[in-house]
Structure formats: structure tokens, C-alpha cells
Amino acid sequence: MKTITRKEFIEQVGIGAAVLFVAACAGSCKKTSNAGSGPTNVNFTVNVSTGALATNGGYLIQSGVIVARTTSGSFVAVSATCTHQGGTLGFSSSNTFQCPLHGATFDTSGAVISGPATTNLQKYNTALSGNSLHVYS
Numbered sequence: 001m002k003t004i005t006r007k008e009f010i011e012q013v014g015i016g017a018a019v020l021f022v023a024a025c026a027g028s029c030k031k032t033s034n035a036g037s038g039p040t041n042v043n044f045t046v047n048v049s050t051g052a053l054a055t056n057g058g059y060l061i062q063s064g065v066i067v068a069r070t071t072s073g074s075f076v077a078v079s080a081t082c083t084h085q086g087g088t089l090g091f092s093s094s095n096t097f098q099c100p101l102h103g104a105t106f107d108t109s110g111a112v113i114s115g116p117a118t119t120n121l122q123k124y125n126t127a128l129s130g131n132s133l134h135v136y137s
């Protein structure tokens with residue numbers, strides 16, 4: 001059996017640890033690439049005369065979609081799942097969708113404003129008829 005010096009041991013263990021870290025990170029540390037993915041076949045209606053959507057700046061999440069009423073009163077809908085690592089988004093008074101996990105922000109069209117997310121959110125159509133808001137793919 002060969003004896004090794006402390007320096008040799010540290011060098012070998014250090015290289016091994018670095019290899020393990022790189023191997024582990026290759027699978028889990030990369031950014032997710034669910035480019036624009038989100039719920040498909042979205043088709044639901046919400047009443048905007050009551051609840052969160054009755055006031056400007058309000059929002060709700062239904063069927064994996066976050067529906068928000070902007071501060072100017074228009075309606076927008078995007079995937080409620082952050083494209084970074086799947087955090088559930090909220091909507092802020094600055095008219096942005098925000099992720100509570102790592103702070104990514106998206107504009108009302110779903111485009112990334114700031115990371116770590118690099119992929120835009122899937123956007124959905126909205127159509128208002130009276131107090132009924134249709135949200136659809």
C-alpha cells in the first residue's frame with residue numbers, strides 16, 4: 001500500500017469533490033428550459049365584479065394561470081409558474097409578475113424583466129364581456 005502525503009491527499013480529494021460537484025450540477029443547477037411552457041388548452045371564465053379582480057392591482061390564480069388586473073384596469077393572464085425553477089408568481093403594484101423564490105420579475109406580456117429566469121412566461125388571451133372575463137389559449 002502506498003502512503004501519500006497530506007498535500008497529495010488534499011489534492012486528490014479536492015479534485016474528486018470538484019468532479020462530483022460539476023457532475024451533480026450538470027443535472028440540477030442548470031436553468032430550466034421550459035420556454036414559454038404553461039398550461040395548455042386554457043379556457044375558463046371569471047367574474048371580475050367580485051373578488052380579487054374587482055379592484056385594480058388585484059390578481060388570482062386559476063388552472064395554473066395568473067390573471068391580473070393592472071393598475072390601469074386592463075386584464076392580463078400568463079402562466080403562474082416561474083420559468084426559473086417553478087415558483088408560483090404574484091402580481092405587484094408596479095404591474096409586474098414577481099417570483100418569491102429568487103426574485104425574477106416579468107412584465108405584463110410575460111417577458112423577463114430581471115432574472116434569474118431567462119425564459120418568458122406563456123401569455124394567454126383575455127376578453128371581457130360585461131363582468132365576465134374569458135381567459136383562453
Ligand code: FES
Pocket residue numbers: 082083084085086087099100101102103104115116117
Ligand atoms: S423559481 Fe422564480 S426566480 Fe427562481
